[in-house]
Amino acid sequence: MDIxxxxxxxxxxxxxxxxxxxxxxxxxxAGGILNPTDKNALEAALQLREEHGGHITALSMGPPxxxxxLREALSMGVDRAVLLSxxxxxxxxxxSTSYALGLAVKKVARYDLILCSKESSDGMTAxxxxxxxxxxxxxxxxxxxxxAVNHNRVRIKQRLEGGFRIxxxxxxxxxxxxxxxxxxxxxxxxxILETYRDREVQVWxxxxxxxxxxxFGLKGSPTQAxxxxxxxxxxxxxxxxxGEPDExxxxxxxxxxxxxxxxxxxxx
Amino acid sequence: xxxxxxGKYRGVWVSIEQGDGNPARVSLELLGEGxxxxxxxxxxxxxxxxxxxxxxxxxxxxxxxxxRVIIADNPIARDYRTEVYTEIIVExxxxxxxxxxxxxxxxxxxxxxxxxxxxLHTGCTADCTELHIDKEMRLLVAxxxxxxxxxMADIICPFHRPQIVTVRPGVMELKAQDRGRKxxxxxxxxxxxxxxxxxxxxxxxxxGPGGVSLEEADKVxxxxxxxxxxxxxxxxxxxxxxxxxxxxxxxxxxxEGWISEDYKIGQTGKTIRPRLYIGCGVSGAIxxxxxxxxxxxxxxxxxxxxxxxxxxxxxGIIGDxxxxxxxxxxxxxxxxRKN
Amino acid sequence: MDFTLSxxxxxxxxxxxxxxxxxxxxxxxxxxEEDALPDDILQKLAKARMLGMMIPRExxxxxxxxxxxxxxxxxxxxxxxxxxxxxxxxxSVAETIYHWGSEDLRRRFLPPLCDGSSYPAMAFxxxxxxxxxxxxxxxxxxxxxxxxxxxTKRFITQGHKRGFGVFYAKDEDERITAFMVDKSxxxxxWSKPWALMGLAGQGLVDxxxxxxxxxxxxxxxxxxxxxxxxxxxxxGERVQQMAFMVGMGQACLDESLRYAKERMVGGRPMTAxxxxxxxxxxxxxxxxxxxxxxxxxxxxxDEGTDIQVDxxxxxxxxxxxxxxxxxxxxxIHGSYGYCKDYKMERLYRTIAHAGVxxxxxxxxxxxxGSALARSKGN
Numbered sequence: 007m008d009i010x011x012x013x014x015x016x017x018x019x020x021x022x023x024x025x026x027x028x029x030x031x032x033x034x035x036a037g038g039i040l041n042p043t044d045k046n047a048l049e050a051a052l053q054l055r056e057e058h059g060g061h062i063t064a065l066s067m068g069p070p071x072x073x074x075x076l077r078e079a080l081s082m083g084v085d086r087a088v089l090l091s092x093x094x095x096x097x098x099x100x101x102s103t104s105y106a107l108g109l110a111v112k113k114v115a116r117y118d119l120i121l122c123s124k125e126s127s128d129g130m131t132a133x134x135x136x137x138x139x140x141x142x143x144x145x146x147x148x149x150x151x152x153x154a155v156n157h158n159r160v161r162i163k164q165r166l167e168g169g170f171r172i173x174x175x176x177x178x179x180x181x182x183x184x185x186x187x188x189x190x191x192x193x194x195x196x197x198i199l200e201t202y203r204d205r206e207v208q209v210w211x212x213x214x215x216x217x218x219x220x221x222f223g224l225k226g227s228p229t230q231a232x233x234x235x236x237x238x239x240x241x242x243x244x245x246x247x248x249g250e251p252d253e254x255x256x257x258x259x260x261x262x263x264x265x266x267x268x269x270x271x272x273x274x
Numbered sequence: 275x276x277x278x279x280x281g282k283y284r285g286v287w288v289s290i291e292q293g294d295g296n297p298a299r300v301s302l303e304l305l306g307e308g309x310x311x312x313x314x315x316x317x318x319x320x321x322x323x324x325x326x327x328x329x330x331x332x333x334x335x336x337x338x339x340x341x342r343v344i345i346a347d348n349p350i351a352r353d354y355r356t357e358v359y360t361e362i363i364v365e366x367x368x369x370x371x372x373x374x375x376x377x378x379x380x381x382x383x384x385x386x387x388x389x390x391x392x393x394l395h396t397g398c399t400a401d402c403t404e405l406h407i408d409k410e411m412r413l414l415v416a417x418x419x420x421x422x423x424x425x426m427a428d429i430i431c432p433f434h435r436p437q438i439v440t441v442r443p444g445v446m447e448l449k450a451q452d453r454g455r456k457x458x459x460x461x462x463x464x465x466x467x468x469x470x471x472x473x474x475x476x477x478x479x480x481x482g483p484g485g486v487s488l489e490e491a492d493k494v495x496x497x498x499x500x501x502x503x504x505x506x507x508x509x510x511x512x513x514x515x516x517x518x519x520x521x522x523x524x525x526x527x528x529x530e531g532w533i534s535e536d537y538k539i540g541q542t543g544k545t546i547r548p549r550l551y552i553g554c555g556v557s558g559a560i561x562x563x564x565x566x567x568x569x570x571x572x573x574x575x576x577x578x579x580x581x582x583x584x585x586x587x588x589x590g591i592i593g594d595x596x597x598x599x600x601x602x603x604x605x606x607x608x609x610x611r612k613n
Numbered sequence: 614m615d616f617t618l619s620x621x622x623x624x625x626x627x628x629x630x631x632x633x634x635x636x637x638x639x640x641x642x643x644x645x646e647e648d649a650l651p652d653d654i655l656q657k658l659a660k661a662r663m664l665g666m667m668i669p670r671e672x673x674x675x676x677x678x679x680x681x682x683x684x685x686x687x688x689x690x691x692x693x694x695x696x697x698x699x700x701x702x703x704x705s706v707a708e709t710i711y712h713w714g715s716e717d718l719r720r721r722f723l724p725p726l727c728d729g730s731s732y733p734a735m736a737f738x739x740x741x742x743x744x745x746x747x748x749x750x751x752x753x754x755x756x757x758x759x760x761x762x763x764x765t766k767r768f769i770t771q772g773h774k775r776g777f778g779v780f781y782a783k784d785e786d787e788r789i790t791a792f793m794v795d796k797s798x799x800x801x802x803w804s805k806p807w808a809l810m811g812l813a814g815q816g817l818v819d820x821x822x823x824x825x826x827x828x829x830x831x832x833x834x835x836x837x838x839x840x841x842x843x844x845x846x847x848x849g850e851r852v853q854q855m856a857f858m859v860g861m862g863q864a865c866l867d868e869s870l871r872y873a874k875e876r877m878v879g880g881r882p883m884t885a886x887x888x889x890x891x892x893x894x895x896x897x898x899x900x901x902x903x904x905x906x907x908x909x910x911x912x913x914x915d916e917g918t919d920i921q922v923d924x925x926x927x928x929x930x931x932x933x934x935x936x937x938x939x940x941x942x943x944x945i946h947g948s949y950g951y952c953k954d955y956k957m958e959r960l961y962r963t964i965a966h967a968g969v970x971x972x973x974x975x976x977x978x979x980x981x982g983s984a985l986a987r988s989k990g991n
Contacts, residue, residue, distance in 0.1 A: 017421070024420070029427060042529075078624060100398070101391060128421050130542045131400040133388035136356070140392035145472040146356055148385045161476070166381045168487075169480040171353075175473045185535070192631045193624070194662035195685070196675045202621035228397030228434040232415065237426040239563045241586035244574070251601035254591050258573065259605050261589060265571065267493065267550045268517070502875060577877050594877050 007060040007155060007177075009051045010111055011121045012138070013044040013079055015072040016128045028224055029231025030097040031128070034069040040078050043123030045190035047183050050153055051121050052083050052191065058155060061085045063114050067095060067106055073207050080201040081193035088114070092211035097224030100129070104137035106222060109215040111142060119160065120180040124149055135182035145175040148182045276373075276412035283373035283435040286312040289363060289386065290323045290335060291354075291378050297323075297331050299448065299489075300378030302338045304441060306449035307405060308376055309339035311414070314407040320344060320372065324362055326352035329461075336457035339449070343457060348464035353475040354382045360389050361466055367394060372436045374414050376405075379440035387440045397431030398438040401541055403445055403564045414439065419541045424560045424582065444489045444545030445564075488539065493519035493550040496539060496566070497527060500555015500576055500595050504532045509599040510554055516606040522546065524562040540565040555595040558583025575599075616905075622684055629688035632661055637692045644694060645959065648806070650814035654696050655703075659729025663700050667708045672719055673727035674707070679849065679914040683856040683907060690860025691867070693960045695814040697860070701853040702770060706733035706779065709846045713791070713834035722777065722793060732771040734778025734796070735850075736820060737843055740767050744976050746789065746840055751822065753782035753790060760784070760832075762792065762825040768970075772796070772820040773803040779846075780822070781839050788837035792827045800825040811963035844921065849914060850971055851924040855907045855931045858967050861960055862900045862935040865942035868957050869893065872946055883945070892945060896938045903931045925972075925980035932967045932974050939964040 015038040023032040051062045064079035066072050067090040076087035090110050098106065111120065120142070125132035132148075139146035151170070152163035161174040165184055212222060220226055247254045262268050275281075286308045291298035301321075308319045321340035323332060325347065332343040346362045367375070367390075377387045379401055391398035404417040413430050414437045420427035431437040488494065495517065497510035507527065514521045522539040523532075539546055540562040551569035556562065558574070558581055566572075567586065574587035575598050584590050591598055618626070636657050644650060658664055666682045668674025682704050689697035707726040711719060725731035742748040751764025762782050772778065777795045784790040794801065804819040834842050870893065873883035883889045910923045939961050943950040950957040968974050 024425075031421060074620060074623075077620060078627070081624060081628075100388065101395070104392060131388075131398075132384050133391070133398055133400060136385060136388035137392040137398075140360075140389045146385070146389065147473070149381055164381075169478070171478045172476040173473055174476055179472075189635075192628050192635070192661055194660065195625055195628070195666060195677065195681075196662045196670075198621055198624045198628060199675060199677055201624070202619070228391075228395070229399055229429050229431045231420070231427045232430045234420050234425055234427045236424055237560060238424055238582060239558070239560060239567055239586045241567070241572075242588070244584050244587045244590045246584075246590045246592060251593060251597045252605070254593065254598065255601035255605040258589065258591065258602065262517075262550070267571070500875065502871075577875060577882055579880070592877075592880065594875055596875070 007054060007058040007118045008116045009054060009060060009062045009119045009121060010114055010117045011044070011047050011051045011062060011064050011079070011084065012107055012134070013048065013064055013066045013075055013123075014041045014126045015039070015066065015068050015075040016041045016126050024234055026234065028097055029234045030224065034071065038071060038074065040075040041123055041126045043125065043127075043183065043185045044075075045082075046185055046187050047121040047123050048079055048082050048084065049188045049190040050183055053188065054119070054153065054155060060118070061116070063088060063117075065107065065110055065114070066090065067098075067103055067110075069096070070209075073209075076207045077201045078193065080205050080207070081198040082191060083193075083197065087205075087207045089207055089209045090211075090215065091209055092222075094212040094219060094222045097227065098222065099227035099229045100131055100133040101137055101228055102221060102223060102226040104134050104141055105217070105226065106215060107134070107138050108141040109217045110210060111138070113210070113215065118177040119155070120144065120178075122180065122182045124182045124184055132182070135180060139180035142180070144178055144180045146180045146182070147173050147175060150181050150183045151187050153181060153183075153187070275410070277432045280373070280412070280433065280435055283371045285317050285320055285370065285372040286315065286374045287320045287322060287367070287372040287376065287436065288340070289359075289375065289377045289383070290321050290331070291380060291382055292323065292325050292328055292331055295328075295330070297334060298378060298380065298443075300380060300383075300441070300443035303443070303446040303448045304376040304378060305335060305339035307441070307446040308374075309449070311374065311405060311407055314409060315373070315412065317373070318342060320370070322346070322363055322366060324351045324359055332459050334451070336455050337451035337453050339455075341457050343459050345459060345461045346464050347461065350464060350466050350468055350471065353478065354386075355471060355473050355475065356385055356389055357471050357473060358466060359386055360393060362462075362464060363390055364393050366462065367436060373412075375436040375438045377438065377440045379442040383440055387438055391438050394436070396434035396436060396438060398440070399429045399431070400440045402429075402439050402441050403541060405439065405441075413437075419561045419564055426560065442541075442545055444547060488520050488522055488537070488544045488546055491520040491546060491548050493517055494522050494539070494546055494548045494566075494569075495519045495552045495554065496522040496524065496556055497533070497554050498524045498556030498562070499526045500557070501527065501532070502555070502596060506555075506596060506599070507532045509596075509603065512603055513552070513554075513599055513606070516603060517550075519550065519552075524556055553583055553587070554599060556583055557581050558586065618684070622681055625681055626684050626688050628661070629663075629685040632657075632663075633689050633692050637689060637694050637696045640696075641692055641694050644696070644814040648808065648813045650696055650699060650816065655699065655729045655732065658696075658700050658703070659727070664703045664729060665707050665723065665727030666704050668711050668723055668727060672711065673724035679708075679852070680908060680911040683852065683911040686853060686856045687860040687863070687904070690857040691864040693861050693864060693956065693963050695812045695816075697857060698812070698815060699771075701857065702735075703733055705846060705849050705853060706735055708849065709735075709779065709842065710793075710833065712845070713842050715830075717830060718793060718833065725776065731776030732774035733776060734769055734772045734780075734820075735846060736766040736769045736772060736778050736780040736794075738767050738769070740765060740819075743768075744973065746843070749781060749783060749789065751780070751782040753784045753792060753827070755785055756826070759826045759828050760792065762794065762822045762827060764822050766820040766822070768807065768817045769820045771816050772818040773806070774816060779833055779842075781843060784836060786837060789839035789843070790836050791833040791839035791842045793831040793833055794822075794825060794827055798825045798827075810965055811959065812966060847972060848919075848921050848924040851928045852907060852910050852914060852920065854967055854971055855903065855927055856911070858931050858935040858964065859900060859904045859907055861964055862896075862903065862938045865939050865957070865960050865964075866893070866896045866900060868955075868960070869896065869942045869945040872949070889945060892941045896941055899934045899938050903934055906930065922981055922984045925977040928967075928972065929974055929977040929981060936964055936968065
């Protein structure tokens with residue numbers, strides 16, 4: 007069973023700059039990590055391969071430094087890693103990103119399953135998975151906390167508000183995974199060494215992808231940030247309660263009692 | 275003047291989520307917001323209602339602000355499935371050409387909205403905290419917290435229609451219904467066959483009606499990074515328990531593994547409107563503030579007097595959460611015993 | 614000179630960090646309480662392929678560098694746990710066997726050290742001597758095709774856990790020879806582990822050798838050249854010990870920063886006060902210097918240079934420097950640092966070991982000083 011896992015390099019902290027002209031994040035040069043939930047997606051793929059055999063390709067779109075996260079994927083055990091990198095691809099919104107990823111998936115060609123994280127820790131839109139599924143005309147199974155494959159059918163436990171559903175569809179399909187679905191394996195040291203010594207990350211640019219260049223990057227993004235600004239929420243004047251902990255505690259409880267906020271106290 | 279070619283798109287649509295014979299609260303909130311946007315645009319609000327045996331809901335949608343309700347009532351739509359809802363909505367959208375489509379950012383909504391945007395090749399903006407109309411450009415401006423501390427972004431979708439946005443439950447106020455409102459009900463056929471629908475729903479399980487949902491909580495105690503560790507969160511829970519309050523958190527404690535993401539409050543979590551909010555070791559950065567700013571009474575405990583939260587708290591305690599919480603717990607336990 | 618870590622080193626550090634957080638930290642309290650390392654720690658280290666890092670792949674190793682071992686060790690050492698030391702120890706003993714061993718010894722003894730089936734040992738110290746090599750009293754007398762070993766060894770790490778170790782004894786020529794000894798041999802017994810100030814689970818035992826028979830082929834290196842084997846091993850061990858110190862020093866700083874940011878004094882967090890800022894600055898500066906010098910000596914080790922003097926000078930600098938970092942960290946924590954509930958308490962106790970074990974700082978001074986005295990000058 008062949009699997010493609012889409013991964014992303016995200017900023018490590020929120021201390022990252024943005025371009026005031028385009029409103030896009032300045033990813034290049036800023037430190038990056040593998041999006042945490044992508045590790046879960048990779049682990050899910052590796053577990054499926056252990057059970058069913060097959061081939062796993064890790065795929066990412068990003069600046070050249072994003073190669074690091076693909077090396078991490080290789081060291082976890084995927085068979086192949088492909089980076090889509092080209093200045094033409096930069097500044098893409100989720101739809102434009104999905105378009106480029108879709109072209110890459112078609113180029114990889116052989117796949118039964120595409121796995122993505124539910125969302126990346128920077129944008130947190132959770133849009134690329136479903137958009138990619140649509141562009142590839144695949145059924146999408148989102149928010150998976152469990153995955154089981156049986157012959158040509160795949161079943162997931164889908165997390166919802168206050169509960170879950172069991173969904174099933176036929177392969178090929180696209181699944182987005184929840185963070186708690188598994189505990190990602192720690193790449194062993196020899197695997198890490200091999201990644202840098204013996205293995206290669208393929209890099210594809212706009213030329214290799216083909217497609218319509220007008221759909222790439224900022225140009226191909228239906229949405230754009232018109233402005234990015236600092237906003238502090240402000241609301242009236244705060245009253246600071248002073249004193250030792252037991253004193254402020256008393257003061258606060260007194261205020262709450264006065265405002266009738268102590269009703270519904272445990273035991274009353 | 276709308277951007278080139280966009281002028282012929284008119285109307286604000288709201289995709290309605292429903293379950294157990296009732297519309298989801300977020301859909302009603304969005305009808306109210308849709309109404310406001312439509313008034314500025316001089317346009318109509320259309321609700322699109324999909325399901326099986328749901329026609330009875332349509333009237334209520336009109337009371338909450340819809341001028342028209344498109345009803346696709348069919349057994350094939352009994353359970354939400356991406357393909358079914360996508361097919362139906364796309365067919366109607368292509369026919370009627372709305373300029374805006376609002377969808378509640380629930381699990382299902384976030385499954386549906388991007389799929390629609392890809393099929394319609396249009397923009398989708400997730401988890402917006404505010405919506406306005408740029409009248410001059412006839413554009414929807416969607417505001418949301420941006421990556422980074424205290425940054426906001428205004429997102430627009432100038433050259434594609436409909437402009438799709440998702441909004442989390444509780445972000446928009448639920449406006450009062452007007453039972454005198456009249457509207458048009460339009461039933462449409464659903465031309466799908468079950469054998470063409472690839473996804474099957476084998477089971478649906480609702481976890482028990484345990485506790486109040488955060489969005490409806492009357493009082494909430496929130497722990498942030500300042501709580502320091504898992505043991506600290508036990509104290510937060512203890513305080514909440516004594517107050518008869520729910521527990522919430524910001525995103526970093528979830529990353530640290532101290533508490534699950536079910537409790538997240540903020541732009542990418544839940545939005546709350548309690549009578550009482552107590553923030554323990556919460557800095558008050560916009561990503562979280564966006565989710566609790568409508569709390570009636572805000573109390574903040576933080577040892578950094580410069581923390582953002584003190585800009586919008588009503589009462590502040592500058593101190594170490596690990597000292598204040600035990601003091602509050604002790605004080606409340608005494609009050610308890612007196613009662 | 615390029616001071617950036619290679620991509621592979623960075624990824625190894627990341628993996629080590631995850632290992633420390635997911636495998637070691639959760640068991641730290643249990644290790645402390647029981648004063649023993651659970652056996653699965655060695656298995657997990659083996660599975661993570663952190664053992665035999667410097668051994669070629671053909672013997673079951675990873676084929677990496679001393680520097681990478683140091684980088685991983687520094688990361689694991691932030692837990693302050695003996696589990697970190699176990700990783701380092703397996704690597705250094707394996708490397709010694711690889712360097713001096715015959716093909717036969719390599720094939721027999723390296724794979725078990727790489728796959729977690731054997732706990733190593735390096736047995737030199739005796740009740741009567743630690744610093745004076747000529748004073749060991751364990752004897753190894755020839756008997757047909759074997760040697761018979763008699764004597765007592767003290768403070769032998771993992772001397773009681775399954776596997777084998779390198780034991781130093783005086784042969785019939787009164788010269789120190791290194792022997793590969795199977796711990797399950799007849800006549801091999803041990804005391805219960807010494808209770809230490811820190812490093813719970815380190816497993817230091819006395820080993821009693823009573824007529825333990827060792828085949829002649831199991832001499833490591835050349836007969837009579839054991840002392841050189843030991844010295845070379847100790848030099849590498851020093852660098853590892855210093856990486857351990859650096860990791861713990863960093864943990865002291867991290868704990869202190871966390872504490873000082875939250876702890877209020879006079880209405881402000883401690884970090885707002887210049888006195889504490891200065892202390893933190895000194896701690897950071899110290900750790901950085903120790904860290905980079907440690908990396909430098911490890912790199913020299915990879916170049917094949919003799920690091921006898923370099924490693925001694927390194928230890929001479931790092932030990933008091935990091936101990937001072939720990940002292941400052943304790944001060945910053947105030948009374949809380951003295952409480953067993955706080956990680957600081959354990960770090961402080963553990964850091965105390967480095968000035969006296971595996972060569973005291975005084976010995977390091979002698980090594981460096983006498984080398985300088987002998988040298989022809991710059």
